[in-house]
Amino acid sequence: MTFTAPLREELRGVEPYGAPQIDVPVQLNVNENPYGPSEAVVADVAAAVADATRTLNRYPDREFTALREDLAAYLGHGVTPAQVWAANGSNEVMLQILQAFGGPGRTAVSFAPTYSMYPEYARDAMTDWVVGHREEDFSLDVAHAVEVIAKHRPSVVLLPSPNNPTGTALPPATVTAVCAAAAEVDGIVVIDEAYGEFRRAGTPSALEVLAETPNLVVSRTMSKAFALAGARLGYLAASTEITDALRVVRLPYHLSAVTQAVARVALRHADELLARVDDLRAERDRTVSWLRGQGLTVxxxxxxxxxxxxxxxRHAVWQGLLDQGVLIRETGPDGWLRVSVGTPAEMTAFHTALTATLGRGLG
Known part of the structure; x- marks a missing residue:
């Protein structure tokens, strides 16, 4: 018997998303925090997981009440537990947003270059996808954004800040202007702050305008600054009208008891886990200066x-680094590469490999 799986036509021939997973000494391609948890955090996680294990015969709290309380306290800015939503990584959070507010006959908008998963969320939720453009310096021109929103009338606007893959943050005036334009067409605006904790001093969070902006959603993740990529916990803050809508589309008991327990431990140790953020900021700034010193555009x-x-x-440069045991990301506009910030030793290896690669005339 022959059989052809009845795959949706738009999925035929599509490769699954994913950065290359290559076992090399220096992995700087998926923006992970290079600093693992301390032994004190490990012990606390182990104890919390042990407690959760004792009741794994029962379903977890599907409203993850205690975790929402902890996340609201961490976010501040007057955010209440009812305004918080969480899921298995910010990826699931975004997909749930598109499931709730997108769908057939609706449109989602972003501005390129932008996070490469956004069009996949839209596709999976059967939502039309429209992409505008960013400026040469990767900033967002408000007039262009307003024009795109007025023309295409999206139900969802997705804006990462800092932008992935460029690292560009949005000023509050841009956020409020885009939200006002989206409100005119009954759309919501998602400011994706997956890397928000790494902002430079003086760069504000969109949380500062959340209280007076009912169609604004601010999403975060614990994968990056909290060094919790393996735990898969993303979350957002929004009006209760929005968070209640997400409860409709979530799968039953979507956050396991173990995930909830681990995330709550991480929040209890927030000061310790986030202490490395300053180190990574400083290493990032040194990397920017060093790359510019090599005559590169950054x-x-x-x-x-x-x-x-x-x-x-750029592929020749990427391959030249990989041949020396350094993995970075071939992403973003043509001609550009992205390197995650690692430990000082990892960044030294990156400097050495890039110098040798460029010295050979590659790229």
């Missing part, structure tokens, strides 16, 4: 990664 970054270029053959 985007301003408020994240834990740096976009640099421009290369006639």
């Amino acid at each position: 985007a301003e970054s408020d994240a834990n990664y740096v976009l640099f270029g421009r290369f006639a053959d």
Whole structure:
């Protein structure tokens, strides 16, 4: 018997998303925090997981009440537990947003270059996808954004800040202007602050305008600054009208008892886990200066990664680094590469490998 799986036509031939997973000594391609938890955090996590294990025969709290309380306290800015939502990584948070507010006959908008998963969320939620453009310096022109929103009338606008892959943060005036334009067409605006904790001093969070902006959603993750990528916990703050809508589309008991327990431990140790953020900021700024000193063009970054270029053959540069045991990311506009910020030793290895690669005339 022959059989052809009835795959949706738009999915035929599509490769699954994912950065290369290559076992090399220096991995600087997926923006992970290079500093693992302390033994004190490990012990606290182990104890919390042990407690959760004792009741794994029962379903977890599907409203993750205690975790929402902890996340609200961490976010501050007057955010209440009812305004908080969480899921398995910010990826699931974004997909749930598109499931609730997108769908057939609706449109989602972003501005390129932007996070490469956004069009996949839209596709999976059967939502039309429209992409505008950013300026040469990767900032967002408000007039252009307003024009795109007025023309396409999106139900969802997705804006990472800091932007992935460029590291560019949005000023509050831009956020409020985009939210006002989206409100005119009954749309919501998601400011994706997955890398928000890495912002440079003086760069504000969109949380500062959340209280007076009912169609604003501010999303975060514990994967980056909290060094919790393996635990898969993303979350957002928004009006209760929005968070209640997400409860409709979530799968039953979508956050396991173990995930909730681990996330709550991380929040209890927030001061310790976030202490390395300053180190990574400083290393990022040193990396920007060093790359510019090599004559390269480098985007301003408020994240834990740096976009640099421009290369006639960026793949040759990427391969040249990989041949020396350093893995970075071939992403963003043509001619650009992105390097995650690692430990000082990892960044020294990156400097050495890039110098040798460019010295051979590659790129």
